[in-house]
Every structure is written in C-alpha cells, then in structure tokens.
Amino acid sequence: MFVDSHCHINFEGLADRLPQVLENMRANQVTHALCVSVDLETLPSVLAIAAAHDNVYASVGVHPDHEDAAEPSVEQLVELASHPKVVAIGETGLDYYRLEGRTIADMEWQRERFRTHIRAARITGKPLIIHTRSSADDTLRIMAEERADEPGGVMHCFTEAWPVAERALEQDFHISLSGIVTFKNATDVQEVARRVPIDKLLIETDSPYLAPVPYRGKPNEPAYVSHVGRFIAQQRGLSDDELGVATSRNFFRLFQIPEPQVA
Numbered sequence: 149m150f151v152d153s154h155c156h157i158n159f160e161g162l163a164d165r166l167p168q169v170l171e172n173m174r175a176n177q178v179t180h181a182l183c184v185s186v187d188l189e190t191l192p193s194v195l196a197i198a199a200a201h202d203n204v205y206a207s208v209g210v211h212p213d214h215e216d217a218a219e220p221s222v223e224q225l226v227e228l229a230s231h232p233k234v235v236a237i238g239e240t241g242l243d244y245y246r247l248e249g250r251t252i253a254d255m256e257w258q259r260e261r262f263r264t265h266i267r268a269a270r271i272t273g274k275p276l277i278i279h280t281r282s283s284a285d286d287t288l289r290i291m292a293e294e295r296a297d298e299p300g301g302v303m304h305c306f307t308e309a310w311p312v313a314e315r316a317l318e319q320d321f322h323i324s325l326s327g328i329v330t331f332k333n334a335t336d337v338q339e340v341a342r343r344v345p346i347d348k349l350l351i352e353t354d355s356p357y358l359a360p361v362p363y364r365g366k367p368n369e370p371a372y373v374s375h376v377g378r379f380i381a382q383q384r385g386l387s388d389d390e391l392g393v394a395t396s397r398n399f400f401r402l403f404q405i406p407e408p409q410v411a
C-alpha cells in the first residue's frame with residue numbers, strides 16, 4: 149500500500165541485512181522502493197540490488213554534497229541511465245549547508261554538476277530527484293533556466309516552507325516528504341504535507357537516515373515509510389489506504405513504472 153520513493157539500501161547497515169529489510173517492507177505493506185544513487189563509485193551496488201529484486205528500482209546521479217566524487221558528464225549519465233531498472237536521474241541539486249569557510253560564489257562546481265544532471269534528464273526523459281538544502285532560490289532558478297520541467301521530477305526530503313513548495317509545484321515538480329514530517333517541531337513541513345495537491349505528493353524514508361517517530365534517532369529502513377504515510381494521512385484527514393494508494397500511484401506515474409495490479 150505504501151512505496152518508499154527514496155532510500156539508500158545499498159548503504160552499510162541495510163545492504164548487509166537486505167533479506168530482512170525486504171521482508172520488513174512486505175510485513176508493513178511497503179510494496180516498492182527506489183534505491184537512489186549518490187555517486188558513480190557506489191552505483192554498481194545500487195544497480196545490483198535493483199537488478200536482483202523486482203520491486204526495487206534505481207537512479208543514476210552524484211549527490212551535490214559529494215565533493216570528491218568522480219564528476220559525471222552528460223553523456224555518461226545518459227549511458228548509465230539506459231539500464232532497464234534505472235527510472236530517474238539523481239540525486240542531484242544544491243547544498244549550501246556546509247560552506248566551510250567558502251562563499252556561495254565558490255560553489256559553482258555544484259551548480260555545474262546540477263546543470264549536467266538536468267541536461268541528462270532532458271535527453272533521457274527520465275525525471276529528476278532533486279536535493280536542496282540552504283539553497284532554494286538557486287535550485288529553483290537553475291531548474292527554470294535548464295527547463296527541468298520537461299522531464300519533471302521530485303523535490304526529495306522536502307524541508308522548506310510552503311512558499312518554496314509552491315514555486316516547485318509551479319515548475320510541475322512533485323514534493324516528497326520524509327520522516328522529518330513526523331518530528332514535533334517540523335510545523336513548516338507539516339503545513340506542506342497538508343497543502344500539496346494530493347496528485348503531487350510522494351513519501352520516502354531517505355533511509356538509513358531520518359527515521360520517523362517512533363524510531364527517531366535509530367537506523368531507518370524502507371518499512372518505516374508506513375509511519376510517514378500514516379502521519380500525513382492523519383494530517384490530511386484521509387485514511388491510510390487513501391494516502392497510500394494516491395502516493396503510490398504518483399510514484400508509478402512519475403517514474404513511468406507500470407502500475408502493479410492490486411489484488
């Protein structure tokens with residue numbers, strides 16, 4: 149009934165107990181997961197998991213925060229995205245949170261890397277998975293300049309307030325909420341959870357990070373996306389089923405995955 153639109157089950161702590169992680173998904177009615185790439189060095193582990201499991205999909209991209217990672221070219225991303233289980237380009241975007249003595253002007257390498265990903269997404273027609281932190285204006289500006297609305301995509305692990313969500317929605321992007329929405333002080337994100345049009349909403353874990361309440365502070369895993377879904381259902385006055393079905397449909401439509409027949 150739920151889909152985890154963004155996880156890193158190839159990371160330590162999840163990859164080494166993958167059969168249990170997949171079993172926990174089943175037990176919690178989490179039917180599918182998208183395992184998101186953060187650099188080309190670890191991409192083979194993402195692709196291997198997706199190739200081995202029907203209900204796990206993959207993306208190709210280099211995270212904006214991975215400064216020392218191999219820099220991808222447009223051609224390389226396009227080529228890697230031809231793998232049959234790759235449904236998206238990312239995660240990409242901008243992250244100005246850790247400037248470490250540098251200025252925003254010094255972060256041109258991130259903006260160039262982001263443009264590369266958008267160009268690859270336009271060529272392949274695969275949607276973008278966008279990470280933005282402390283950089284909303286530049287993220288939205290580059291999205292507009294590079295016509296990211298053509299492939300479309302999702303603002304993942306969204307932590308901005310409603311006005312930023314509105315601007316992303318204007319570019320026809322989806323909004324994905326993680327376990328952060330369940331945190332007591334996350335009132336901005338909870339407002340977003342109530343206001344995003346239901347056909348633009350996705351849910352995710354971003355596991356192994358950001359476990360939702362009641363597992364906050366503990367290792368996260370895709371099964372826990374059910375807690376994110378239930379929390380948002382409550383916020384919106386929907387049943388768990390309604391929220392789960394709507395966000396799962398959005399997932400299959402956005403990532404161009406044939407919708408499985410529900411028994």
Ligand code: NI
Pocket residue numbers: 154155156184239354
């Ligand atoms: Ni992530």
